[in-house]
Amino acid sequence: MESLEDGLEERRRYVRIRDALAQRIAGGEWRAHDKLPSVRQLAAQYEVNRLTAYKACRLLQTDGWIYAKEKSGYYVSGDEPAPESAAAPPDAPEGLRVSGRLRNEMFDIQGIPVAYQFSQALIDPNLLPNLYMSEYVKRVFDLYPKLIGTYATAQGDEELREALAGRMSADMRDDLRRDDLLITTGAQQAIDLISRTFLRSRDAILIERPTYSAAIAIFRHQGVRMLPVDIRPDGYDLAQVEALMRVHRPRLFYMNPTFHNPTGYTVPTAQRKRLVELAERYRCLLVEDDAFREMYFEEPPPPPLFAYDTEGWVVYLRSYSKYVAPGLRICAVAGHRTAIAPLVTAKSLADNGTPLVNQKIFLHYLLSERMRQHVEKLRTALQIRRDIMEEELCATGWQWTTPRGGLNLWLRTNEDLEVEALLRESLRQSLSFVPGAICDPFGGSASHIRLSYAFANESLVREGVRRLAAIARTI
Amino acid sequence: MESLEDGLEERRRYVRIRDALAQRIAGGEWRAHDKLPSVRQLAAQYEVNRLTAYKACRLLQTDGWIYAKEKSGYYVSGDEPAPESAAAPPDAPEGLRVSGRLRNEMFDIQGIPVAYQFSQALIDPNLLPNLYMSEYVKRVFDLYPKLIGTYATAQGDEELREALAGRMSADMRDDLRRDDLLITTGAQQAIDLISRTFLRSRDAILIERPTYSAAIAIFRHQGVRMLPVDIRPDGYDLAQVEALMRVHRPRLFYMNPTFHNPTGYTVPTAQRKRLVELAERYRCLLVEDDAFREMYFEEPPPPPLFAYDTEGWVVYLRSYSKYVAPGLRICAVAGHRTAIAPLVTAKSLADNGTPLVNQKIFLHYLLSERMRQHVEKLRTALQIRRDIMEEELCATGWQWTTPRGGLNLWLRTNEDLEVEALLRESLRQSLSFVPGAICDPFGGSASHIRLSYAFANESLVREGVRRLAAIARTI
Structure with a gap:
């Protein structure tokens, strides 16, 4: 400690x-x-x-x-x-x-085992279709008896890419083909491959403030110059974005515009269309991380930016396995061939392909009716946990915007609360959360914290937030 | 084409x-x-x-x-x-x-489907214990019902690391603990993580000539200065190695000293000990890739360099899954904590951990009696294929040293044979091999080719080599 x-x-x-x-x-x-x-x-x-x-x-x-x-x-x-x-x-x-700035702060905090786990933005394994999945696994091994002896191709299993292209075509763009997709081991690997493929040290990039901490660590290790784009409940300030693109000519904009991590905010449709225009104009690749699209509570979110992209300036990351089978680590990367072709080569160098076993198991579950039912149940379960967390948080006097999807609450604490002292004492009392500073590439957000309501069960969420509020009062 | x-x-x-x-x-x-x-x-x-x-x-x-x-x-x-x-x-x-030199030539050749597959240094899936593995898989899912919903840690499953540390301790060093190990998705990812963690562009490194082509592509993408160390049937020229270390102070030496890919040569014990001394003296990390250790035909190879390392200047890569379950992609990286700790962080950034499913399946097979039996049978099967390949190659007049382990034959063709023309015509006739130049970081080895005898079955090996010899006579 x-x-x-x-x-x-x-x-x-x-x-x-x-x-x-x-x-x-x-x-x-x-x-x-x-x-x-x-x-x-x-x-x-x-x-x-x-x-x-x-x-x-x-x-x-x-x-x-x-x-x-x-x-x-x-x-x-x-x-x-x-x-x-x-x-x-x-x-x-x-x-x-050791070369570069090799550091992963989130990893340091999440590595500490606690009873009240609010730092991991992961789905409670008890909410996942584990037993069903085991059945699918057995069936998959009967279907492909030589599965375990077969390497995947670097781009990913054709059958899986075909199925995902079909699904994405139905959802957002009717022109997607399996060759427009690359399968990676989780969205994080996709971000890492993109960083290594399209960025050199000291390149300028745009990144949301706050954002996904692993992305910060990846871009920092690459040695790029990060320029902040503030995200608010109503989206970005597009004048700010355009000014940054005009002046700094950033290579890419890493964004998570739907049920954003850590804030839960969603960028509105009009901004999405305009951002694609800006990307084309300033030749800035939009890297759209869309991990939480199906985790909505009231109504489905607007279509992704990728849906409006005609010129190939959006690369779309869809981490499909996150809320069905996180242990499989399956992410689909979709984009124009000018982006996908070099990413496939980068993937061939990085690990020569996501294991075929994982892709086949996921494929068969993806195509099942159970998958759809599971996602619906999961939404309800997460919404209940969010509600409980919000209810208990009323006692703190902290401020937040109710997230309409995703896994996290982003809280502004009281000005005089020392978040680091709160984390220290919380960890001592077996409770963890993410201090806002870790999600801020510029060391700001010091009066914020991220609480995930997805990992702990209902009673742990209730007790945990009470405990957190009590700790906050004592320091 | x-x-x-x-x-x-x-x-x-x-x-x-x-x-x-x-x-x-x-x-x-x-x-x-x-x-x-x-x-x-x-x-x-x-x-x-x-x-x-x-x-x-x-x-x-x-x-x-x-x-x-x-x-x-x-x-x-x-x-x-x-x-x-x-x-x-x-x-x-x-x-x-696209940043850097992003190219993977082996990937370009191996991507072409052919009847006579001599370019892939992979075990024929028909020689793998596929059906047994499927049984293990089902058992594993009964043992860990929530497996599919659980993330691995970045360093790798504790149970698997414990088992591998025990096995490695028995084989080579009695002081290995599970914390000295990192699990990666194949040896290639391990090389990539090492390259990103310990190298900056324009650093000098030592690399064998010839060597594993994916390693060349990885180091080239990192932008390092590669200095060649020739490997011969009797090992390296240690005076050459020491002179290079003294003059250029290379950061690391990437080596594959046991049943070397592509040549099949093995570096003798005396050189192994001396290399560890040189590494300490010149502070040059030895990256020992040991993928073929168990694939010996007459007698087991000498202990790895890692067995002689007391000061932490060897990082040891053992791709355990290669000849039992390549579809799982499990490699163990062993080393001193000064090397392993930053590699774990790099792994946490690259993909946050090899999928747990794959690690658990592999673990249960690793511990089984069937695994030992399988490896013994596999040695015999590969030796037979090697013998057939050598027998048929006599007609060509090409030269080689009989490999005592591993998956490949490294052939010196006749001086006047244009290897590129041979490959072109071979691919047209549905046969592929690896031109030596791809395994040479310095564009040499132009009169060499690598033939793998591990992927094609006995009759395909025989027919394929006859076809290759016939093509060679016509061009």
Whole structure:
């Protein structure tokens, strides 16, 4: 536990300095290729030790704001790529060197076993059709006796792609063919492949603030410059989006416009159409992550942006297995061949194909009547848990917008509540949640938390939120 | 078919120029940061068109020999990182840009369906225990009814890691614990994770010549500078290895020292011990890919290098599923925590864990008596196929060293045989093999081919080699 606490404390310090420096750069205090004050001077300015100032600079460097010249210092990045070399860190260990900023904070928190699990945006395994699935598995092995001995192709099983293309054609676009699809091991692998295929370090990209923390970690490891697009209950500020596209020419915009993680917000139809136009105009690939489409509570969400794409500027990620068989890890990536062809090659390098076993099992369940029934029941179960969570949260005085789908509540806590202290004490009392800062690529959202109502059962949701509210009162 | 032929033709031209230029650089004709002749001048020197000369330069750049300055030209790389920017290619397409050198040539050839399949180094599915496996699968689903609804951890299932650590401890090192292991989706993913975790573009690495083509593609995509270590029937030239380590300080040495792919050679014990000492001394991580250890024909191979590693400079990749259940894609990565910990984080970013279903199915088969029996039978079956292939190859006059394990024969063809023409005609006659150049990171091995005897059955091996020999006589 101690290393997590220490890490959060320290992170708070250097993230604050990073943010301050980023604002000064954005505000024009220094221009491209101007030298920044030395780490020693920055430490003095912000009244921290040099290691903390150094870490703030490293963060800025990783995000592409600045670059380092050996034995000289840090300089503000221009639009052209800058040299990759970094000033030697004061605490560089001898021996094996890890490249890039390899960190996955969500993974650190979710790795801690707790009784009240509100940090994992996963469906409670008790809500999944486990027994039915086992039957399907046995049937699949009777159907394909050599399944276990057969490699998949890199692009994915033809039968599965055919079935998914048919389903997607019915739902959103009538022109989809199986060759327009790539099967990946979960949506996260799809994001990772896209990042590696279309991005170079220091490229600019757009990313929602807040967003899916694993995506932040993936893009940060790639060393790109992330530019924030705020998401609100009514969608984006399209003037902001267009200005960012015009000025920074971002390579892509990673978005989750339907029952957005972590906020639950949904971007309205008019914005969807306009975004596709902007993408074409500014040649910015829209990466539309659509993991929660079927998890709606009142009415189905608007069609995906992908439905309006005619020129191939949307890549669509549909994690189909999330709410039926998460253990199988099946995601479909759909797009124009200019995007899919290089992604298939990247997939062939990354793992040469998602295991065929998983694809065949999923295929047979996907085509079943039980699948449809299961999804309907699941919606009801999740809605009940959401309602219970909201009911109990009334005692806290925190603020939120009721999500109409998805797995999470995004809460604005009271101003004076120290979210890190709340997490520390919650973990001690066997309860976990996601601090907003982890979902914010720019170290903001410090007064927010994400609670998932999908993993814990009804009574655990009720007791857990009561416990959380009680902890909040004591700190 | 046409695009493959054209690609091979063109590749031959620019690879030849790349090799010639690399030799001139290595020979000292130009020094670090000297400007190369312009693409126009090179095209004139080598009597090719400018696009071909340009592609040769791009290859040199990708391999780290040279770097580009915008609107100026190409310069010879120094030891320090060089700017990443490249001269705009003359044929750059408008629109979506793919980063790095994304190419997987083996994938292009193996994607073509043929009757005589000698290009895939895979076990014939008919030799695998498919029906038994299906029974295990059903049992596993009875044992873990919620399996399909459960995510794996990023590091891999504890029960499986425990079992593998026990087995590895018995086989090679008595100090292995489950925390020293990471489960990946096949060895290829392990290589990819290692490349992304420990390498930056333009780092130097050592790689065998010839080697596993997917590894070449992975390292090339990462943009590292590959330095060749020749592998011969009696192992490496250790004086060459030490000189390369001393001069270039490579970050890692990717090796496959046991029943090496593609040659089948095995590095002797004395060299194994000495290599571990060199790795420690020069702080060069040895990445030991050990996919074929159990596929021996006469006697078991010497212990892996990993058995002699005390300081944590060997990462050991053991693709356990290859010859029992390739459809499951299970590889174990073993190493010191300084290597395993960042690899687990990289895995958490790449796909957040190999599907649990696959790990549990494999675990239960691994622990069975049938597994041991299966491996013994498989050895016999493969040895018979190897013998048939060798028998039929006598008619060709080609040369090879009889492999004592593994799945492949590495053949030196007659000098005047154009291997690309042989492949072209073979594919037309429904037979595929791997041209040696694809296994050579330096465009050499042009008079070699790799034939796998593991995928086609006995009669197909016999007929196929006869057909290949007949084709060779006609061209």
